[in-house]
Amino acid sequence: MKLAVDPDVAAALAARRAVVALESTVIAHGLPRPQNLAAARALEEEVRGLGSTPATIAIADGQAIVGADDALLTRLAEDLSVAKVSLRDLAPVLARRGLGATTVAATVEIAARAGIAVMATGGIGGVHRGGERSFDESADLEAIARHPVCVVCAGAKLVLDLALTLERLETLGVPVVGYGTDELPAFYVRSSGLRLEHRVEDALAAARVTREQLARGAGIVIAVPIAAGDALDRRETEAEIARALQAAERQGVRGAALTPFLLGQVSEATGGRSLAANLSLLRANARVAAQIALALAI
Ligand code: PSU
Ligand code: MN
Numbered sequence: 001m002k003l004a005v006d007p008d009v010a011a012a013l014a015a016r017r018a019v020v021a022l023e024s025t026v027i028a029h030g031l032p033r034p035q036n037l038a039a040a041r042a043l044e045e046e047v048r049g050l051g052s053t054p055a056t057i058a059i060a061d062g063q064a065i066v067g068a069d070d071a072l073l074t075r076l077a078e079d080l081s082v083a084k085v086s087l088r089d090l091a092p093v094l095a096r097r098g099l100g101a102t103t104v105a106a107t108v109e110i111a112a113r114a115g116i117a118v119m120a121t122g123g124i125g126g127v128h129r130g131g132e133r134s135f136d137e138s139a140d141l142e143a144i145a146r147h148p149v150c151v152v153c154a155g156a157k158l159v160l161d162l163a164l165t166l167e168r169l170e171t172l173g174v175p176v177v178g179y180g181t182d183e184l185p186a187f188y189v190r191s192s193g194l195r196l197e198h199r200v201e202d203a204l205a206a207a208r209v210t211r212e213q214l215a216r217g218a219g220i221v222i223a224v225p226i227a228a229g230d231a232l233d234r235r236e237t238e239a240e241i242a243r244a245l246q247a248a249e250r251q252g253v254r255g256a257a258l259t260p261f262l263l264g265q266v267s268e269a270t271g272g273r274s275l276a277a278n279l280s281l282l283r284a285n286a287r288v289a290a291q292i293a294l295a296l297a298i
Contacts, residue, residue: 001094003114006067009055013115018052018293020286021111021119021149024068027056028082028101029260030122031278032267037077039279041070043120043286052290055116057107059085059093059100066114076101084256087139104151105143108219112147117214117296119151120289122282123187124221125259126156126165129245136258137168144219145172150210152289154281155185155192155223158234159241159262162192169221176221177209179288185225188232188266188277196223203288207295224288230280232273240269 005013012019027040040056047054055067058076065072076082076099083093085100087109093100102110104124111119125138144151156165162184169176176184178199186192200206206222213220225231244265248254253261267274 001090001113002063003110004063004065005114006055006069009053009067012053016297018290018297019116019118020047020052020054020289020293021066021107021116022047022054022056022286023104023107023119023121024056024058024076024101025084025103026122026282027073028076029084030263032275033077035275035279037074039282040073040077043282046283046286047290050287050290050294052293055114057102057110059083059090059098059102062094062097064094064110064113066110066116075099084260086256087143103138103140105139108143108147108149108151111149117148117150117210118289118293119149120285121151121153122278122285123155123157124151124153126160126162127168128258129159129161131161131164136255141165141168141172141174144221145174147219148214148217149219150206150214150222150292151219152222152224152285152292154187154226154285157187157259157263158189158192158237159244159259159266162186162194166194173218174221175209175213176223177206179206179222179224181223181225185223186234187281188226188274189234189237190225190228190231191234203291204295206288206292210292211296222288222292224281224285226277226281227284230277232270232277237266237270240266243269
């Protein structure tokens with residue numbers, strides 16, 4: 001795999017300064033136009049504002065791009081044919097020189113290859129409801145276990161089976177560390193009701209755990225709850241998700257298309273409040289990731 005590392009990112013890495021990888025599936029498939037391009041730029045600004053260097057990761061021209069420029073961010077946000085690239089898609093999309101947005105799984109693999117220790121995202125993928133029958137488990141989980149990257153997220157989406165997701169992460173040896181919380185956050189919703197074994201209060205403490213875990217050659221999840229003022233109500237959101245799951249079943253939506261479909265349905269049903277929540281947590285996660293990257297660089 002050929003890496004095309006942006007000069008600013010390369011300079012920061014060479015000088016051992018803080019760098020934060022950002023995933024691109026959320027831009028291409030997770031957020032609606034035109035807010036997606038604004039969000040992609042805003043996340044980079046959050047990271048820069050704290051004195052860290054952002055590196056949005058994607059696939060283009062047969063290369064893994066580490067640090068997309070504004071022209072590529074624009075294509076990722078506006079081109080309707082951007083592929084969603086998880087681990088199984090990396091080689092095919094590279095070989096056909098296609099344009100691809102990377103999921104958390106593909107992003108951590110590429111970040112690790114580039115020597116980037118921290119990435120920010122909205123929510124990680126996980127085990128889908130009914131996963132014990134469908135085997136639909138995101139490649140994000142194994143990828144985080146396999147690559148020494150700290151993934152800062154707002155937990156995982158309520159559309160998933162969060163208890164099964166935590167079980168898998170335990171088996172895979174991935175610590176899920178609550179950032180100022182004892183509970184797994186559930187993306188738009190602050191609490192899932194699922195207790196976490198490990199907790200830190202700030203970026204410095206998160207960096208200490210991260211350093212130990214990365215030295216094991218494996219990744220870690222730092223789970224940051226959405227700001228209370230932007231969070232959605234859990235019961236209301238659960239009801240919308242139940243409806244979205246039924247619609248997916250009726251329309252036969254499965255596989256890689258399922259996550260974007262469910263998120264789109266919930267967004268429509270909540271009249272844009274879920275979009276505002278999504279943007280809020282993405283920005284907050286970018287800030288925490290930048291702070292952890294800075295603490296690691298000391
Ligand atoms: N969370 C969001 N929007 C997204 C995703 C997560 O709010 O678009 C994406 C992330 O890129 C994550 C991917 O890695 O969904 C997981 O997809 P799958 O379950 O197909 O592995
Ligand atoms: Mn899947």
